[in-house]
Structure formats: C-alpha cells, structure tokens
Amino acid sequence: EVQLLESGGGLVQPGGSLRLSCAASGFTFSSYAMSWVRQAPGKGLEWVSFISVSGGKTYYADSVKGRFTISRDNSKSTLYLQMNSLRAEDTAVYYCAKDADDLYCVGGSCYFDYWGQGTLVTVSS
Amino acid sequence: DIQMTQSPSTLSASVGDRVTITCRASQSISSWLAWYQQKPGKAPKVLIHKASSLESGVPSRFSGSGSGTEFTLTISSLQPDDFATYYCQQYNTYLYTFGQGTRLEIK
Numbered sequence: 001e002v003q004l005l006e007s008g009g010g011l012v013q014p015g016g017s018l019r020l021s022c023a024a025s026g027f028t029f030s031s032y033a034m035s036w037v038r039q040a041p042g043k044g045l046e047w048v049s050f051i052s053v054s055g056g057k058t059y060y061a062d063s064v065k066g067r068f069t070i071s072r073d074n075s076k077s078t079l080y081l082q083m084n085s086l087r088a089e090d091t092a093v094y095y096c097a098k099d100a101d102d103l104y105c106v107g108g109s110c111y112f113d114y115w116g117q118g119t120l121v122t123v124s125s
Numbered sequence: 126d127i128q129m130t131q132s133p134s135t136l137s138a139s140v141g142d143r144v145t146i147t148c149r150a151s152q153s154i155s156s157w158l159a160w161y162q163q164k165p166g167k168a169p170k171v172l173i174h175k176a177s178s179l180e181s182g183v184p185s186r187f188s189g190s191g192s193g194t195e196f197t198l199t200i201s202s203l204q205p206d207d208f209a210t211y212y213c214q215q216y217n218t219y220l221y222t223f224g225q226g227t228r229l230e231i232k
Binding site: 035045047050057061062095104105106108109110112 | 126155157159161163167168169170171174175178180212214216217218219220221222223224225226
C-alpha cells in the first residue's frame with residue numbers, strides 16, 4: 001500500500017524557516033517524480049514545487065521561487081521542502097504528491113495518483 | 126503560466142441529478158488534464174486523468190471529456206458521497222496549475 005507521511009509543520013514567525021519531510025513507502029520511491037502542493041485555509045490547491053526522480057530537475061511556482069528548495073533522498077525514500085523567508089501568505093496545509101506511472105505522463109510531467117495527509121504550516125507572529 | 130478556470134464555483138444539486146463542471150485552459154493543453162475530488166480535511170483523490178480516462182476504482186458515474194482548452198467532468202447520477210469540492214489540473218507543462226475548485230453542495 002502506498003503511503004506518504006508528511007511531517008515538520010508548525011508555527012513559525014514571519015521571516016523564519018521550516019523543513020518539511022515526506023516519508024514514502026509501498027512503492028519504489030526512486031522511480032517516481034514528486035511534488036509539493038499546498039492549500040491555504042479555505043482556499044484551493046496550489047502546486048508549489050516538482051523534483052525529478054534523480055533530483056536533477058526541480059521547478060517552483062513563482063510565489064516560492066528563491067525561498068523554497070525541494071530535495072529528495074532516495075536511499076531514505078524521503079522528500080523534503082526547505083522553506084526560508086516565510087511569509088504570512090505561506091500559511092497552508094502542505095501535501096506531498098506522487099506522480100503517476102510514466103505510461104500516463106507526458107514528457108515527464110504528470111498527474112498525482114497518491115497524496116499524503118498533509119502538514120499544517122502557520123506563519124504568524 | 127497556463128491558467129485554469131473552472132465553472133461554476135458552487136453547484137447545488139440533489140441526489141440522482143446529472144451534473145457537469147467545466148474547466149477552461151488559457152492555452153491548449155491537448156488532453157493533459159486531471160480531475161480530483163476533495164472532501165473537508167482530506168487530501169485530494171484523482172478521478173480522471175488524460176481528460177477522459179477513469180482512474181482505477183473510481184465509479185463509472187464519473188466521466189470526463191474535452192481536449193485543447195475546454196474540458197468537462199460529468200457525474201451521471203449524484204450519490205450522497207459525491208458532495209465535495211472538485212478541481213481540475215493541467216499537466217501539459219511542469220508548472221502545474223489547478224482550477225480554483227467547484228464546490229458541489231446538496232440542494
């Protein structure tokens with residue numbers, strides 16, 4: 001059974017930093033690209049960042065570029081999101097999401113077939 | 126970036142109704158569109174990928190259609206479990222974008 005378990009959320013002051021983790025199990029983590037998606041309270045879904053299977057390609061939403069860094073450790077089956085210079089507008093539930101099989105994807109970009117349960121990040125003084 | 130626009134934002138319907146949600150892309154995304162269902166406090170769940178392919182385990186009352194810039198999600202006969210929020214997502218490019226969501230509520 002595929003499981004994605006996020007951790008690391010919490011309350012942080014504006015300008016602070018936080019590192020989120022997503023522990024994966026039930027599939028070959030090193031074979032799938034991964035993303036982070038967030039959802040502000042009462043709002044819709046916003047894709048945040050993507051990382052390729054090897055970690056060699058990363059992409060970011062404009063809203064977080066230069067402040068957030070996505071990474072992965074395939075030996076630990078874990079995805080990370082380092083968040084710096086946090087702002088009130090970064091307050092959200094952060095989900096990690098697994099790309100579907102390559103068969104269903106286009107040029108490496110894909111939809112998400114599994115999501116974690118999410119971890120809440122609150123940026124407030 | 127590709128913008129995704131869903132309509133309506135809210136839809137009121139009754140059990141047994143047939144409902145349709147529309148998603149429009151700001152430029153062509155071929156058929157690289159997915160639909161998700163989200164219930165309060167839960168992660169999204171994929172229903173449809175590649176515009177019209179039903180994800181394994183999803184009831185056949187859900188269907189998707191469209192290509193290019195206009196897409197629809199149809200629920201043929203609403204069940205109590207279907208009242209939720211629905212999102213479209215384009216994956217034509219790595220800069221993935223979601224529609225703003227359609228909340229389906231009980232009339």
